[in-house]
Amino acid sequence: MIHEIEILQTEKGEILISSQSPVSSMSVPESIESTHHVAPLVYTDVNVVPEHERNELEISISSLEGEVFELKSKLKLLDEKRKEVLNKIIDTKGSIRVFCRVRPFLLTERRPIREPVSFGPDNIVIRSAGTRKEFEFDKVFHQSATQEEVFGEVKPILRSALDGHNVCVLAYGQTGTGKTFTMDGTNDQPGLAPRAIKELFNEASMDHTHSVTFTMSMLEIYMGNLKDLLSARQSLKSYEASTKCNLNIQVDSKGSIEIEGLTEVEVTDFTKARWWYNKGKRVRSTSWTNVNEASSRSHCLTRITIFRHGDGMGSKTEVSKLWMIDLGGSERLLKTGAIGQTLDEGRAINLSLSALGDVIAALRRKKGHVPYRNSKLTQILKDSLGTRSKVLMLVHISPREEDVGETICSLSFTKRARAVESNRGLTTDLRKLREQKISELEEEMRETQESCKKIKPRLQEAERLLSENKKLLWTTDDKHVEDIEKKVLSPLDHLKETDATPKSYDKLVKTSKSSGFVPRFMTSTVASRQRQAMSEKEINAKPQSIRLLAKTFTQLSTSQSPSLSDSRSRGLFRRSYTKPLQAAANNGTPETPRRDIKDTSLQKKNINDTSLPRSKMVTSSDPNVRAKLCYHRRRMSSLT
Ligand SMILES: Nc1ncnc2c1ncn2[C@@H]1O[C@H](COP(=O)(O)OP(=O)(O)OP(=O)(O)O)[C@@H](O)[C@H]1O
Structure with missing residues (x-):
């Protein structure tokens, strides 16, 4: 039955x-x-849209396009406002900020009864040999401060990097005070670099108006030479060869710094970025001193280049850089007892650190001349330490009595860098005013972000609806199909095409039914009768529903394969024909090998498979199949 x-x-x-x-x-x-x-x-077949509904679909598409445009424009304005407010906040706080992190006592260290270092939220006091010295910072991270707390202060300037500003995060301090711990961290307590990279990918995924891509480079400055840490040629044992490897620093017409020949890898997700970061770290050269067994005698620089591509509303691609730098140990050479190569390494590090201090001090004093040329480090960072950039320096100090001398040296270095914009120069009233301004700006920023948050889901929904409607229209739009057919046909073929247009074809079918008149091109030929017999034979082996459906189609036109120019017939035929086939394919019986008929490669194979009846070939919406259909129709017309 x-x-x-x-x-x-x-x-x-x-x-x-x-x-x-x-x-x-x-x-x-x-x-x-x-x-x-x-x-x-x-x-009513859901794939088939009647004529009047198609008009409604077109109206809906144009209104959705308008809505998407309007929402994107609003988002763009809010985004610009957010950028401006964030910039003001950072500038009010200071575009060069200096933090201090105090390392906790290690298990191997003896804790003194009277600790030489004491601290407040933004100041450090050192008491030693009857003297008291106080240093101010933008913020002090106590011994108990977590990696997350430190990262919390870095987060806003990462947003700034995504907004198109060059950003520099530097870890400074004596060997063994925790620079590497802060930058890299451990598996359990990841540091600033992995957190920052993750955050960049996070923020980029939430940007609905721009697409953001990243590249990564890593280099080491060792004894004044630059070494590419991500180069394929570098091996873990490249320490000896490090002095031979040198890269040139170039300045382009816009003043951007480029390092000639430096490897730049595209990182598409956090996992890849982390992999490259770890690779660079392994390659980094270290030598041994008697102060800290794993002390770094070089500066390690990681650069993430951010490409914020245009939003399709007139804005261009913006490129910015985020530098994360683990500086070499700043200890005085006498104390390390260094000789030979280690002494030279120490000298090179100290020279570049003092050049860095000079540059930061000049920038903070807004002095005309900034001495960038005095070291490789400052030459590389020239476009990232300048006026439009944001700099964050984290000074690390040891809590130990024995390290007090070094601690005072490190703190004095940053004191010079903070000389002008520090709180110390401000009266209490001015300080309060500044804090009030910052909190007002932060409130404005929150409001802007809230407005953005409300618009984003609306935009996503409008874009989803728009794409759904477009797809629906696409599947039923005859004109679109015709365009594809025209593209597939060569101009000469097109001239040969004598077939009627879909509309006139419909008319002809109707006329032939009512008057009994059949136009000459619709009368069957020997070839078409053979094909019809073949396809009916094939269909007899298929389920009854397909057989009847195909029969109806073959009856519609006795001389031609069913024309798919009628969208309704096409949709109906496609659905009714493919479902039983799919069901059969999914049953995976031995007679019918398991196939997914949606697989385009299989469809393409079927087109070329001459053993298949033509009725099968015309059921696909694949443009390649249509090419075959056109070919078939052309042959038919040439026979008449
Ligand atoms: N905030 C901290 N909490 C816990 N342990 C820390 C902290 N800071 C540093 N340490 C530990 O102190 C030791 C030295 O730290 P680290 O190697 O990071 O110093 P460094 O300044 O990078 O030294 P170098 O200049 O030689 O590379 C490590 O064992 C590290 O785990």
Whole structure:
């Protein structure tokens, strides 16, 4: 027993599918079968959009396009406002900020009864040999401060980097005070670099108006030479060769610094970025001194270049850099007892650190001349330590009595860098005013971010609806199909194409039904009759519903393969034909090998497979299949 299905076309052009009572195909004679009708059931195929609905679809698409444009414009304005406010906050706080982090006592260290270092939220007091020295900072991180707390202060300037500013985060201090701990951290307590990279990817994924991409480079400055840490040629044992490897620093016409030949890898996600970062770290050369067994005698620089691509609303791609720098140990050479190469290494580090101090001091004093040329480090950072950039220096100190001398040296270094913009120069009233201004700006920033948050889901929803409507229109849009057909045909083929347009074809079918007149090109030829017989033979092996459906199509035109120019027929045929096939394919019976008929490679294979009946070929919406259909139609017309 099977269900008989018949397809009818009403005068309005609607497709009706009438379902018949279950009958035995063996017992009921054909004459009875055709008259044994029950009340027709009308189904509306979801893939088929009637003409009037298509117009509505087009109207809806244009209104959604307008809405998307409007929301994007609003977001763009809010984003610009957010950028401006963030910039003001950072400038009010100081575009060069200096923090201090005090290392906790290690398990191997003896804790003195009277600790030489005491601290407040933004100051450090050193008491030693009857003297008291006080140093001010933008913020002091106590011994108990977590990696997360430190990162919290860095986060705002990462946003600034994404907004197009060059940003520099530097870890400064004596060997063994925790510079590497702060920058790299451990597996359990990741440091600033991995957290910052993760945050960049996070922020980029939430940017609905721009697409953001990143590249990464790592280099080491050792004894005044630059070494590429991500180069394929570098090996872990490259320490000896490090002095031979030198890269040139170039300045382009816009004043941007480029390092000639430096490897720049594209990082598409955090995992890849972390992998490259770890690779660079392994390659970094270290030598041994008697102060700290793993002391770094070089500066390690990690650069993330941020490309913020245009939003499609007139803005260009913005490029900015985030530098994360683990500076070499700043200890005085006498104390290390260094001789030979280690002494030279120490000298080179001290020279570059003092050049860095000079540059920062000049920038903070807003002095005309900034001595960038005095070291490789400052030459490289020239475009990232300048006026539009944001700098964050983290000074690390030891809590130990024995290190007090070094601690005072490190703190004095930063005192020079903070000389002008420090709080010390401000009266209490001015300080309060400054803090009030910062909190007002922060409030404004929060409001702007809230407004952005409200718009983003609306924009996403509008974009989703727009793409859905476009897809729906695409599947039913005859013009689109025609365009594809035209593209596939060569100009010469197009001239040969004598077939009627879809609309006139419809008319012709209707006319032939009503008047009994069949135009010459629609009368069957020997070849078409053979093909029809072949396809019917093939269809007989398929489920009954497909057989009847295909029969209806073959009846519509006796001389041509079913034309897919009628969108409704196409949608109906595609759905009705592919479902049983898919079901059969998914059953995976030995006779029918498991196939996914949506697989385009398989569809393409089928097109070239001449053993398949042509009726199968025309069921796909694949443009390649249409090419075959056009070819078939052309041949038909040339036969008549
Ligand atoms: N805030 C901290 N909390 C816990 N342990 C810390 C902290 N800071 C540093 N340490 C520990 O102190 C030791 C020295 O730290 P680290 O190697 O980071 O110093 P460094 O300044 O980078 O030294 P170098 O200049 O030789 O590279 C490490 O064992 C590290 O785990």
